[in-house]
Amino acid sequence: MTEIKIRPIQKKDNPKVAEMIRYVLVEQGAPKVGTAYEDKTLDQLFETFQKERAEYFVLVEGDNILGSAGISPLENGDSEICELQKMYFDPEARGRGLGSQMMQKCLDFARNQGFKECYIETLPNMKAAQKLYLKTGFEYIPERIGDTGHYSCTVFMKKII
Incomplete structure (x- = not known):
């Protein structure tokens, strides 16, 4: 069995990660506007997360990128609130407990960066994602905070970390 690793994104991962995220968004029936699908940063995640208190992780099995997620202010x-960003998993990765491992990696990083709360936005039909967020201690909040640019995402959640 191939080892599964969660590691920081590398520049060479950019195309595979962008392709995986777009695939998942289409598979989930997500709108292509007002979501990560049209983010200019999607093709440059390595570069986008080269800033203070930010990191983007990839879930790798062999040479395959099966998932990804990031933490950023x-x-x-x-300044005490981070955002869990672009957490997506290839269908091959689902149901294996890998989402919980990725979530733990992200929240540990956030805690180590001095963040006190973590915020996330998602789409109403992404029920499996919401289930993972709830299991991890996120709670629904009534309105958007910050400025993510994802105006099609209408489910808002936050967790004290």
């Missing part, structure tokens, strides 16, 4: 938000 919340744009136009409180």
Whole structure:
């Protein structure tokens, strides 16, 4: 069995990660506007996360990138709040407990960076993702905070870390 690793993104991962995320968004029936699908940063995640208190992780099995997620300060938000960004998993990765491992890696990083809360936005139909967030201690909040640019995402959640 091939070893599964979670590691920081490398520049060479950019095309595979962008392709995987777009595939998952299409598979989930997500709108292509107002979501990560049209983010200019999607093709440059390595470069985008080269800033203070930010990291983007990839879940790798052999040469395959099966998932990814990042932590970054919340744009136009409180400096103690980070955002869990672009957490997506290839269908091959689902149901294996890998989402929980990725979540733990991200939240540990956030805690080590001094963040006190973590925020996430998602789409109403992404029920499996919401189930993972709830299991990890996220709670629904009534309105958007910060400025993610994902106006099609209408489910807002936050967790004290």
